[in-house]
Amino acid sequence: MYLGMMAGHHMGWGIIEEEGWRKGPWTAEEDGLLIEYVKLHGEGRWNSVARLAGLKRNGKSCRLRWVNYLRPELKRGQITPHEESIILELHARWGNRWSTIARSLPGRTDNEIKNYWRTHFKKKAKVPSDASEKAKNRFLRKKQFHNQQHQQQQQHLQVNQEEVKRILALLDENNDIKMPCFWPQVKQGMETISTYPHHTTDHQEQGFNYSMLNGNVSLPEASNNEDNFLWDGLWNLNDVHGNFSSTCATGKAS
DNA sequence: AAGAACTTCAACCGCCATAGG
């Protein structure tokens, strides 16, 4: 799809390079292949992915996609005020050592932190102009809004903790989850199929939400009925309390 | 309502460090 859509759109974007490597946004199919590859072979040996998984992506691209987007332990959604203060503190101490800073923020990637810092703090170093004052006010309004949401979430979470634990324990029993994550896995014959989310656009189209539970855990929706029952319980927590969901996979507010 | 300006973030690039032959 991208090949058709993107060809000729911009240099190198979504087209197959001379070496045969695809570039540009990842498709759901590619994500699926990469996820399956990691499930079978583990992380690392990224240059083997093309050969073993049938992906037309170079090793670097695969690693980046996995590390920054597909890794199940990734936390999604807004940077919390607490995380923000950690970022500021560690940046003051270490400078632009994003990967070092990221190690202190479980579930956050260096790319995410880098983007966040550049977006929210870099410009503030400049002398405030009229425009930047407005931007700052906008940011403060947003931040205030998100802080309120975060507080609400925390309140809801206290109430919901026990319910969530119970459901996760059930999932553990029923689904034999081996990975340190909460992507539900579905037994299909001899294979265990992951129900990882597949693509940014798909998530948005499906109203896909990654919710932060206890500030640490991301929970996607499941894809078979039995699991849906369990996950529905979790999603309904969102519905019941409203505004519980953080931003979707891309982090972009819809 | 529409276009401009701005923001966000996924993905790329180049460089560097390290391991293995």
Next chain:
DNA sequence: ACCTATGGCGGTTGAAGTTCT
């Protein structure tokens, strides 16, 4: 000691989304 492959890191880009005028 040198070369090559690989992975990790930080900087940058640009498409898409959002807000402003």
